[in-house]
Amino acid sequence: MRHHMCLLAAAAALPFLAQPGWANMVYVSNEKGNSITVVDSTSMEVVKTIEVGQRPRGITISPDGKIVYVCASDDDTVQMIDTSTGKIVGTLPSGPDPELFILSPDGKTLYVANENDNLVTVINVETRAVVAEIPVGVEPEGMGVSPDGKTIVNTSETTNMAHFIDTSTHEITDNVLVDSRPRYAQFKPDGSEVWVSAEIGGTVSVIDNKTRAVKHKITFDIQGLRSEQIQPVGIRISADGKKAYVALGPANRVAVINAETYEVEKYVLVGQRVWQLAFMPDGKTIISTNGLSNDITFIDTATDEPIKSVTVGQLPWGVAVAPN
Amino acid sequence: MNGLVMKSTVPITLTFLFGFFLLFVNVSELSAQQPAANQSAKPGVDARIGYLRAYEPQLALSVLDIPPRDEGVAGANVAISDNNTTGKFLGQQFTLDVTETKFNADVIPAFKEMVARGDRFVLADVSAKQLLSIADIAKDAGVLLFNIGATDDILREEECRPNVFHTAPTRSMLADGLAQYLVWKQWRKWVLLYGSHENDKLYADAIRRAASRFGATIVEERLYEDRGTARRTDSGVVLVQQQMPVFTQNLPEHDVVIVADESEVFGSYVPYRTWTPRPVVGTAGLVASSWHPASEQWGGVQIQSRFVKMAGRRMLSKDMQAWTAVRILGEAITRTKSAETKQVEDYIKSDEFSIAAFKGQKLTFRNWNWQLRQPILIGDGHGVVSTSPQAGFLHQFSELDTLGVDRPETKCRLK
Numbered sequence: 154m155r156h157h158m159c160l161l162a163a164a165a166a167l168p169f170l171a172q173p174g175w176a177n178m179v180y181v182s183n184e185k186g187n188s189i190t191v192v193d194s195t196s197m198e199v200v201k202t203i204e205v206g207q208r209p210r211g212i213t214i215s216p217d218g219k220i221v222y223v224c225a226s227d228d229d230t231v232q233m234i235d236t237s238t239g240k241i242v243g244t245l246p247s248g249p250d251p252e253l254f255i256l257s258p259d260g261k262t263l264y265v266a267n268e269n270d271n272l273v274t275v276i277n278v279e280t281r282a283v284v285a286e287i288p289v290g291v292e293p294e295g296m297g298v299s300p301d302g303k304t305i306v307n308t309s310e311t312t313n314m315a316h317f318i319d320t321s322t323h324e325i326t327d328n329v330l331v332d333s334r335p336r337y338a339q340f341k342p343d344g345s346e347v348w349v350s351a352e353i354g355g356t357v358s359v360i361d362n363k364t365r366a367v368k369h370k371i372t373f374d375i376q377g378l379r380s381e382q383i384q385p386v387g388i389r390i391s392a393d394g395k396k397a398y399v400a401l402g403p404a405n406r407v408a409v410i411n412a413e414t415y416e417v418e419k420y421v422l423v424g425q426r427v428w429q430l431a432f433m434p435d436g437k438t439i440i441s442t443n444g445l446s447n448d449i450t451f452i453d454t455a456t457d458e459p460i461k462s463v464t465v466g467q468l469p470w471g472v473a474v475a476p477n
Numbered sequence: 478m479n480g481l482v483m484k485s486t487v488p489i490t491l492t493f494l495f496g497f498f499l500l501f502v503n504v505s506e507l508s509a510q511q512p513a514a515n516q517s518a519k520p521g522v523d524a525r526i527g528y529l530r531a532y533e534p535q536l537a538l539s540v541l542d543i544p545p546r547d548e549g550v551a552g553a554n555v556a557i558s559d560n561n562t563t564g565k566f567l568g569q570q571f572t573l574d575v576t577e578t579k580f581n582a583d584v585i586p587a588f589k590e591m592v593a594r595g596d597r598f599v600l601a602d603v604s605a606k607q608l609l610s611i612a613d614i615a616k617d618a619g620v621l622l623f624n625i626g627a628t629d630d631i632l633r634e635e636e637c638r639p640n641v642f643h644t645a646p647t648r649s650m651l652a653d654g655l656a657q658y659l660v661w662k663q664w665r666k667w668v669l670l671y672g673s674h675e676n677d678k679l680y681a682d683a684i685r686r687a688a689s690r691f692g693a694t695i696v697e698e699r700l701y702e703d704r705g706t707a708r709r710t711d712s713g714v715v716l717v718q719q720q721m722p723v724f725t726q727n728l729p730e731h732d733v734v735i736v737a738d739e740s741e742v743f744g745s746y747v748p749y750r751t752w753t754p755r756p757v758v759g760t761a762g763l764v765a766s767s768w769h770p771a772s773e774q775w776g777g778v779q780i781q782s783r784f785v786k787m788a789g790r791r792m793l794s795k796d797m798q799a800w801t802a803v804r805i806l807g808e809a810i811t812r813t814k815s816a817e818t819k820q821v822e823d824y825i826k827s828d829e830f831s832i833a834a835f836k837g838q839k840l841t842f843r844n845w846n847w848q849l850r851q852p853i854l855i856g857d858g859h860g861v862v863s864t865s866p867q868a869g870f871l872h873q874f875s876e877l878d879t880l881g882v883d884r885p886e887t888k889c890r891l892k
Contacts, residue, residue, distance in 0.1 A: 268779055291559045291562045310833075311804075312566070313808075314566065328567070353839045354839065355839070379876065381838040381839060381875075382838075
C-alpha cells in the first residue's frame, strides 16, 4: 500500500497532460457526509460541495445533464439537484429507503429499489408521481436498464435473484438465480448480456438476455487476499462492449475484464472499499469511489493505471458524470 | 418424505397458479402443464420446518436481560417470510411448525410427533442433553437437525453427529473471539470470576483455553457460589454494592475481569463494582455473541428493521441463529429446487454452499463437525465494539477457523 502511495505521488507530481475539450463535472454521493462533492474532471479538483438529505447513496444524472438525482436513503426520498445552480430543486416520492435507482434511457422514468419493502417503485419524473410498485425479492438493490429501455433488471440481495421486468407492463418475466447478495446489474451496451455482481458470493454472473440464463460466471483471484475479501459491487462496461470494470469492495481494487472472453486481465489498486464506478463520456477515464479512503480515483482506461486520487466527502458511495 | 413434495396436490396448485397469474399475467407460455422457461414458476415444493423448543421463563439480574417470550422463534419466522418472498418466484412455500416442551422435559415424544407430522428439517432450541436424546432418532427418521441454541462444544466434538448442523457458535468460539480482542488491546492479564453451575464452568473452561491459545495469563480465579439469594429484591442493590467490591478485593495486578456466569447469578453485578477499576468482560460487560441488536454493518440495517417490523422488538443472537438456519434451508431448497432431505443435505454439505448473514463475508460449515463458521461480535449493552477474528490472527485456510476448536484438534469423528 505504501509503495502504491509513492507511485501515486510521483504520478501526481508530473505535469498533467490535459485533454482538449470541455471539463465534465463529476458528482460523488458521500453516504456519511450527507453531501455531494462536485469534482472538475480536467483539473481533478473539488469545485463544490452540495448539502443533501440523510445518507445519500444512489446517484445518477439526466441525459441532458441538467438534473442530478440522489437517493437520500434515510429521508425516504429522491432529491433533484439543478446542475447549473447546485441547488435542490425538488424531490421524488421514492418509497421507503431508496438505495439505488436507474433512469430510463429517455430520462423520463426512474426505477427505484426500495430495500425495506421488497419493491421496485416506478416514478414518472415529469409528473413526479408513482406509476407502479413492483413486488420483487428480499432486499432489492441493483438496478439495470436495457439500452432500448424495454427491460429493467433488479437484484434482490437475500433472495439472490436477478428479476427481469418488462417496462411496458411492469411485470416480472424472468427470475434468474445468481450468487449471494447480488448488488449491481449492468447491461452490455448492445443489450446482449446483463452482468450481475454478487458481493458475498464473490462472483459476477453473465446472464444472456435472450435465454435469461447464466452463461458464464466470472471469479476473481488476487494473490495475498482471501476469497472472502473479494466482494464485487459496481460494474461498468465500455461503450464498445469490449472491456468491463468491476469494483471489488474491501479488496481495494478494480478488476479489468475482457468482456468478450470474460478473462480478468488486471487488478487496479485504488483505495479502500471500492464501491461504484462511472466512465467519463469519452470513455478514456473511469472513476471509482473508495468509501473508506474518502476519495475517488481516476483510472486511465488505455493503460488501466490510476491517474490521481481526489479526496471528497465522508464515505463516498456513488458517482455520476455530467454528459456535457 | 412424500409429504414434503406436493407436486400436484390441488390446494397448492390453486394457490400458486392464482399468485402466478397475478405476477406473470402477460407470460403466455405459463400454464399448469408448462411452467415458464427460465427458473420461473415450478409449483409444488412445500417445505415444512419444525422448531422444537424447551422453554420456561428465565431469570436475569437485569429486567432488560430477561429473554423475550418468542426469542429464536421470531428469527425463524422472519426467515420463513424471507424464504417465501423468494419462494413465490419458484413455486416454493415454507411453513414453520413450532412445538414447545417444558424446560427440562423429555423431548423425544414431542420430536416424534413432529416427525409424524412430516417435519424433515427441525430447528432444535433445546439443551445439549435434549439434543443428544433425539439426534440418533432423527438420523434414523431421515431428519436434519439444526442446533440454534446450545453452545456446548461437546456437541461438535465427542458427541458430534452427521445429521446435526450448528448455527449457534460454541463457547470456545465466543471465548476466542473475546480473547482475540483483549489480546489486540494488550489486555493480557485476566482475572476469572466464575459461577458454580455447570454452564458457568464450561464457559470458564473456554476462557482458560482461550488464554493459553492467545498468550494471555489468568492471574487469579475466584468461584462465586450460588447460595440461592433472591435476585432483584428491593434492597438488593445496597447489598450488591457492598458485596462485589469485597468479592474482588486483593487480586493480583490485572487488566480485565472476566466473568463466567451464564446462569445470571452474579455476573451483571460486577461491572462498576470491582475493587479496582477494571473493564469487565465475558458473560457481562463486554460480551461476545453471534449477533447484536445494534449491529448495522454489512447491510445489517435491513435485517434489523425487517425484524423489528415483524417481531416488535430488536433482534437477539438466538433470533439470528434461528434466522440463519431457516435461511440455510431456504437457500438449499431454492438452489436444488427440492425439499427432499437427501438433496438438501448434499447441497449444504457441498463446496458450493455458503450463506450470507449480515456479517461481512460468506458463512460456510466446517466439514469435520458441521459447525457454521462465523465472525463473533463483541459488544456491550449499547453497541458493537468490535468484530472477531481480529486483524493479524492468521490461518492457513480461513481466519474464521481461529475461533473455536480447529480441524487438527477436533475430537469429532463423523460416522
